[in-house]
Amino acid sequence: MTQPLSSLYQDILLDHYRRPRNSGVIERPDAHSEARNPLCGDRVELTLTFDSDGRVNDARFTGEGCSIAKASASMLTEAVRGQTREEMRAMREQVLLLLSGEGGADAEESAEALGDVRALAGVARYPARVKCARMAWDALMQAVM
Amino acid sequence: MTALAPRSHFPLLARHPGLHYLDSAATAQKPQQVLQALIEYYEQHNANPHRGAYALSVASTECYHDARVRVARFIGMQDADCAIFTRGTTESLNLLASAWGRANVRAGDNVVVTAMEHHANFVPWQQLALATGAEFRIAELTPDGQVDRESFRSMLNERTRVVAFAHVSNALGTINPVQELVACVRAASPHAIVVCDGAQAVPHLPVNFDSLGVDAYAFSGHKLGAPMGIGVLAATRALLDATPPWQTGGDMIEFVGDDRTTWNVLPHKFEAGTPNVADAVGLAAACDYLDGLSGDAVREHELQLTLHASELLNSIPGVTVLGPPPHERTGVASFVIDGVHPHDIATVLDGSNVCIRAGHHCAQPLMRRLNQHATARASFWVYNTEEDVAALVSGVHGAIRLLGGIGAPAGAQQYDGVAGAD
Numbered sequence: 001m002t003q004p005l006s007s008l009y010q011d012i013l014l015d016h017y018r019r020p021r022n023s024g025v026i027e028r029p030d031a032h033s034e035a036r037n038p039l040c041g042d043r044v045e046l047t048l049t050f051d052s053d054g055r056v057n058d059a060r061f062t063g064e065g066c067s068i069a070k071a072s073a074s075m076l077t078e079a080v081r082g083q084t085r086e087e088m089r090a091m092r093e094q095v096l097l098l099l100s101g102e103g104g105a106d107a108e109e110s111a112e113a114l115g116d117v118r119a120l121a122g123v124a125r126y127p128a129r130v131k132c133a134r135m136a137w138d139a140l141m142q143a144v145m
Numbered sequence: 146m147t148a149l150a151p152r153s154h155f156p157l158l159a160r161h162p163g164l165h166y167l168d169s170a171a172t173a174q175k176p177q178q179v180l181q182a183l184i185e186y187y188e189q190h191n192a193n194p195h196r197g198a199y200a201l202s203v204a205s206t207e208c209y210h211d212a213r214v215r216v217a218r219f220i221g222m223q224d225a226d227c228a229i230f231t232r233g234t235t236e237s238l239n240l241l242a243s244a245w246g247r248a249n250v251r252a253g254d255n256v257v258v259t260a261m262e263h264h265a266n267f268v269p270w271q272q273l274a275l276a277t278g279a280e281f282r283i284a285e286l287t288p289d290g291q292v293d294r295e296s297f298r299s300m301l302n303e304r305t306r307v308v309a310f311a312h313v314s315n316a317l318g319t320i321n322p323v324q325e326l327v328a329c330v331r332a333a334s335p336h337a338i339v340v341c342d343g344a345q346a347v348p349h350l351p352v353n354f355d356s357l358g359v360d361a362y363a364f365s366g367h368k369l370g371a372p373m374g375i376g377v378l379a380a381t382r383a384l385l386d387a388t389p390p391w392q393t394g395g396d397m398i399e400f401v402g403d404d405r406t407t408w409n410v411l412p413h414k415f416e417a418g419t420p421n422v423a424d425a426v427g428l429a430a431a432c433d434y435l436d437g438l439s440g441d442a443v444r445e446h447e448l449q450l451t452l453h454a455s456e457l458l459n460s461i462p463g464v465t466v467l468g469p470p471p472h473e474r475t476g477v478a479s480f481v482i483d484g485v486h487p488h489d490i491a492t493v494l495d496g497s498n499v500c501i502r503a504g505h506h507c508a509q510p511l512m513r514r515l516n517q518h519a520t521a522r523a524s525f526w527v528y529n530t531e532e533d534v535a536a537l538v539s540g541v542h543g544a545i546r547l548l549g550g551i552g553a554p555a556g557a558q559q560y561d562g563v564a565g566a567d
Contacts, residue, residue, distance in 0.1 A: 005492070039504065040504040041519060042488075068489075126492065128492070
């Protein structure tokens with residue numbers, strides 16, 4: 001209630017919300033998953049393809065959700081490109097740490113490598129919205145398990 | 146327009162003068178006299194009722210009995226023993242669906258609800274139908290969110306055993322014509338019981354159980370200023386006599402033999418275990434508080450706020466207030482903004498200390514029919530004023546400035562277009 005809204009709605013996040021990257025569904029995906037938030041009914045669907053080295057070739061998302069859910073999914077589809085399953089699992093751990101707000105300076109420093117995804121750090125101060133940001137990453141976890 | 150009840154009557158609001166609490170349909174703030182009644186009970190009368198043969202236990206028993214009588218009177222019920230205390234509306238409805246439903250509904254029967262039900266008055270009946278092999282029927286709605294009478298009547302026949310509908314829709318505020326719907330049921334379905342979810346009605350409208358003509362009426366205390374965890378199942382004696390016990394244990398028995406047990410009289414038959422005396426006392430205090438304001442005055446106050454809010458919101462480009470016209474709703478304005486998700490609306494409003502609800506409101510069947518994924522809902526009660534409405538409207542402008550006006554970009558089309566896909 002007290003922090004300025006701009007800490008949540010950072011420019012990078014708003015940019016992904018207004019111009020979502022990689023929206024849609026891959027017709028013949030190598031991995032496919034869906035996550036829902038039962039509290040609000042939001043949903044995200046992820047489709048991925050991998051190249052012969054086991055690295056993500058293409059990632060797309062669709063679903064219903066708020067600006068945070070949508071921007072998070074959009075950022076995810078960019079961030080996972082070229083990543084192996086192992087790397088994506090590690091990346092998700094980093095994102096969860098960022099969203100928990102408990103990682104401190106270390107988490108923020110290691111998040112440098114996450115690119116735009118760093119903009120989700122502001123969500124940590126809005127506990128009611130953490131689930132929105134997490135949803136795409138939960139779907140990713142299912143997809144690469 | 147000033148508040149019908151001053152903020153000073155509500156300690157939480159008095160403590161947060163800048164707070165615009167517009168989520169009373171979710172839970173209401175508590176009057177001082179309710180909190181005082183709780184403290185008084187625990188400080189002066191606390192003992193296990195119905196058990197001890199000592200004066201303090203008798204005093205507690207009297208507090209509990211007196212609370213039931215006051216609550217029954219508040220909802221226009223002569224036979225107070227047929228007002229069963231529960232944890233709330235959800236438990237009241239589950240009690241009926243489980244205990245009466247499993248004993249009385251058979252394969253080939255049908256169970257009817259409407260498409261506007263809260264999940265608490267939808268899922269128990271859906272599950273009852275699944276468990277018994279009965280047919281589950283959903284009466285459809287008009288485009289503005291009222292029960293479609295034709296669809297409703299077409300659901301009813303001789304094999305209808307339950308008709309369950311809300312007195313007031315929690316998501317839209319639609320006030321249903323209970324007596325008219327009851328008349329339809331009685332004409333077509335002689336073996337049906339009518340179950341009414343009154344959770345969103347009792348805090349906002351004068352309710353008279355005896356003249357509504359329903360067989361059962363459920364409501365929660367916390368939406369009318371009482372503590373969380375207390376509610377009522379009001380029902381006719383005939384229905385409660387036809388309902389086997391739901392939970393068994395202490396207090397609800399007459400005699401326990403080694404092989405069999407007989408049941409205590411109403412209301413105890415449905416109140417196993419140590420009852421929630423303090424919260425029942427709190428509920429009675431909340432009923433007294435509302436009586437002091439008068440139900441008609443509450444209705445009029447909410448109507449003025451709802452008219453005002455609906456007019457202002459509807460005048461903002463891109464904003465749509467859902468549901469029937471304000472006169473046919475309680476103090477609820479459920480709205481959507483083109484291109485702005487209700488979560489974002491709620492977060493932006495929270496930034497200006499305006500509390501609203503955003504989401505599917507535990508009414509996903511309704512959301513599908515409205516072709517909305519979620520809505521933002523502002524709800525009014527006795528302590529709200531035009532200032533709260535002004536803060537709401539100003540926050541909605543803020544949300545549009547921050548997040549609106551993006552038309553429908555590629556990703557948003559999917560986001561907008563698949564409500565109801567499942």
